[in-house]
Amino acid sequence: GAVVSQHPSWVICKSGTSVKIECRSLDFQATTMFWYRQFPKQSLMLMATSNEGSKATYEQGVEKDKFLINHASLTLSTLTVTSAHPEDSSFYICSAQKTSGIYEQYFGPGTRLTVT
């Protein structure tokens, strides 16, 4: 159990376009999901916390108008990179948190975004 999926696995888009990444908890409900970004050969950095039915909370330095997060259901959060630029090229990973117990978090397999 506790499987998290991301779609797409990889995406190439042109500069100036927008791209949406989905994060789904397949076998559990998650009121909270987290979005991380990982640049090549670097660590994972938390971008934002996504809460079902409310606005996301962004980490310092992350542009909320550029990275739109929607958590419309207990099993789905989406991250939309708007007006993407080459510097947004990165590996985006989500995690979904169980709503009980020790609030275990489970990571998705990641989405590799390349902006040309």
Next chain:
Amino acid sequence: AQKVTQAQTEISVVEKEDVTLDCVYETRDTTYYLFWYKQPPSGELVFLIRRNSFDEQNEISGRYSWNFQKSTSSFNFTITASQVVDSAVYFCARRSGGGADGLTFGKGTHLIIQP
């Protein structure tokens, strides 16, 4: 920010050698969790272990072992009799005990096991 420090950027050893990956963390929390993840070239994180702040018992799982010492704020990871398949980037991470925080990761240690 409560940092996680992995001072070893890259370690290279010959297969069958033992290797220890260091992790030092900062925390102001009484309750917190520590983690180790493996990230192979595919990018997908592989969960290795979670430790809560109240459990300082060392843990062994096959060739893997972890040493948690609150006195030195360290959570080190040892691979015994390393194998080529252990080659990957390993991340140490922490989070607070409440349910509202994401993980804070260290910079990672790139482990290379040479045949």
